[in-house]
Amino acid sequence: MSKILIRAMILPMTGADTFFPQGEICIEDDLIVSVGEKGSSPEGFVPDRILELPNDVVMPGLINTHTHAAMTLLRGYADDLPLMPWLNEKVWPFEDKLTDEDIYWGTLLALCEMIRSGTTTMLDMYASMDKVAEAVLQAGTRAVLSRGLIGNGPNGENALQENIELVRQYHGTGNGRLSIMFGPHAPYTCSAEYLKKVKAEADRLNVGIHIHVAETQDEVNILKEQYGKTPVQWLDELGLFGGHVVAAHCVHLTQQDIEILHRQNVCVAHNAESNMKLSSGTAPITELRSQGVVVGLGTDGASSNNNLDLFGEMRSASFQQKLKVNPTALPAYEVLEMATVGGAQTLGFENVGVLAPGFKADLITIDMDQAHFYPRFSIPAHLVYSAHAGDVRTVMVDGKLLMEERKLLTLDLSKICQEAEMRAKRIELELNVK
Numbered sequence: 359m360s361k362i363l364i365r366a367m368i369l370p371m372t373g374a375d376t377f378f379p380q381g382e383i384c385i386e387d388d389l390i391v392s393v394g395e396k397g398s399s400p401e402g403f404v405p406d407r408i409l410e411l412p413n414d415v416v417m418p419g420l421i422n423t424h425t426h427a428a429m430t431l432l433r434g435y436a437d438d439l440p441l442m443p444w445l446n447e448k449v450w451p452f453e454d455k456l457t458d459e460d461i462y463w464g465t466l467l468a469l470c471e472m473i474r475s476g477t478t479t480m481l482d483m484y485a486s487m488d489k490v491a492e493a494v495l496q497a498g499t500r501a502v503l504s505r506g507l508i509g510n511g512p513n514g515e516n517a518l519q520e521n522i523e524l525v526r527q528y529h530g531t532g533n534g535r536l537s538i539m540f541g542p543h544a545p546y547t548c549s550a551e552y553l554k555k556v557k558a559e560a561d562r563l564n565v566g567i568h569i570h571v572a573e574t575q576d577e578v579n580i581l582k583e584q585y586g587k588t589p590v591q592w593l594d595e596l597g598l599f600g601g602h603v604v605a606a607h608c609v610h611l612t613q614q615d616i617e618i619l620h621r622q623n624v625c626v627a628h629n630a631e632s633n634m635k636l637s638s639g640t641a642p643i644t645e646l647r648s649q650g651v652v653v654g655l656g657t658d659g660a661s662s663n664n665n666l667d668l669f670g671e672m673r674s675a676s677f678q679q680k681l682k683v684n685p686t687a688l689p690a691y692e693v694l695e696m697a698t699v700g701g702a703q704t705l706g707f708e709n710v711g712v713l714a715p716g717f718k719a720d721l722i723t724i725d726m727d728q729a730h731f732y733p734r735f736s737i738p739a740h741l742v743y744s745a746h747a748g749d750v751r752t753v754m755v756d757g758k759l760l761m762e763e764r765k766l767l768t769l770d771l772s773k774i775c776q777e778a779e780m781r782a783k784r785i786e787l788e789l790n791v792k
C-alpha cells in the first residue's frame with residue numbers, strides 16, 4: 359500500500375471553471391482518492407509521502423494518440439520531403455534494417471522523451487511490438503500498442519498473426535496499463551480483402567483498430583481513382599468502422615466524410631505538426647469537434663515532427679486552427695481537453711484523462727515558477743501557449759512516480775541515448791554500403 363499526498367495548484371480537467379489554487383490530491387496505490395482545496399483530504403488519510411509543490415500545477419498526464427515511438431531512431435535522417443517520397447525513398451529502406459533490439463532501444467528513447475515532456479500514455483503503431491511492450495512495461499507508462507500491418511505483400515499474413523499474438527499476450531497486462539489494437543497501416547497500403555480480414559479479427563478478439571486515413575490529397579486521389587470513393591467512404595463501405603476505431607490524420611475530408619466519422623463513432627488522432635512538416639494540409643478540427651467527433655492529439659513519429667513534445671503540439675494545433683479559421687478557434691482549455699480527456703476517450707481508457715476520485719493516478723506537475731509563466735492571468739493559456747517540455751517536473755503513472763525533480767526514475771537516460779546513437783549510425787552505414 360502506498361499513500362501519497364501532493365500539495366499544489368490543481369487543474370483537474372473536469373470543467374473549465376474548476377481550479378484549486380492551493381489544492382490537495384490524495385493517491386492510494388494506483389488510484390486518486392480525493393482532489394480539492396486545502397483541507398479536503400479524507401479523514402484518516404495518513405500519507406507515506408508528501409510532495410510540497412506550491413508553485414507547480416498538477417494536471418492529468420498528456421495522451422499521445424498517434425505515434426511510431428521507435429522512429430526516434432530516424433530523427434533528423436529524412437527531412438523536408440512530402441509523404442510518399444519520404445516513406446518510399448528514406449523511411450522504409452531505413453526501417454528495413456531495424457532489428458527487434460533497435461526497436462526496443464528506439465522505443466525506450468521515445469519513452470524518455472515522453473516522460474520528460476509530461477506524456478503518460480501513447481498509442482503506438484510499429485513492428486516488433488513485443489519489444490515495444492517490454493519497453494513500456496519497464497518505463498512504467500500506459501500505452502495502446504498496434505502492429506503496423508501493410509497488407510499488400512507476403513508479410514501481411516505474418517504481421518497479422520503477430521498482432522493476434524500481441525492481443526493474447528499483452529491486452530490488459532501491467533495492471534491494465536497496456537492494451538492492444540490492430541494497426542492496418544492505411545487504405546492505400548492494405549487491400550480490401552486484407553482490411554476485411556483485420557476487421558474480422560478485431561471483432562473476434564474485441565479490440566480496436568488504428569489506421570492512417572486521408573492524410574494527403576494524393577491519398578484521396580489514389581483512392582478515388584482506384585475505388586471511386588474518398589478514403590473514409592471506402593473504409594465505411596468495407597465495413598471497417600462500427601467498433602472502436604482511431605483514424606490518424608483525417609486531413610482531407612468532405613462534409614459527408616465527417617458525417618460518417620460521427621455516425622460510426624470513429625475517433626480522430628490529430629497530428630498538426632506532422633501534417634505541417636510533410637505539407638499534408640490542415641485538418642478540419644474545428645468542424646470535426648463542432649459536429650461531435652472525438653479528437654485527440656498526436657505527435658506522429660519523431661521523423662515527421664521532429665519531437666514528441668505534446669506541449670508544442672497543443673500550441674501548434676491551436677495556432678494552426680486560428681490561422682485557418684479565426685483567432686477564437688481552439689482556445690486553450692479546449693486544446694488541453696483534446697490532450698487529456700479527448701485522448702483518453704480516443705484510446706478507450708475510461709479511467710484516465712481527468713483528476714477525480716476513482717480515476718487512475720496518471721498525473722504530471724509543471725513548474726510554474728519561471729519567467730515565461732508570469733503574471734499568472736490564465737493557467738490554461740500558459741500551459742498551451744507558453745509551456746514547453748522542459749517545464750515538467752514530476753510524472754506519475756498508475757500511482758507510481760516515473761520522474762521527480764526532472765530526473766527519470768525508471769529509465770537510464772544516458773545509456774539509452776548512447777544505444778540509440780550507436781544503432782542509428784550503424785543503420786546509416788549499412789545503407790551507404792549497399
Ligand SMILES: N[C@@H](CCSC[C@H]1O[C@@H](n2cnc3c(=O)[nH]cnc32)[C@H](O)[C@@H]1O)C(=O)O
Nearest residue numbers: 426449453483484485506507517570658659
Ligand atoms: N513496415 C513495418 C510495419 C509498419 S509500422 C507503421 C509504419 O507507418 C509509417 N509512418 C510513419 N508516419 C507515417 C505517416 O504520417 N503516414 C503514413 N505512414 C507513416 C512508419 O514509417 C512505419 O513504417 C513492418 O515491418 O511490417
Ligand SMILES: [Zn+2]
Nearest residue numbers: 570606658659
Ligand atoms: Zn503515423
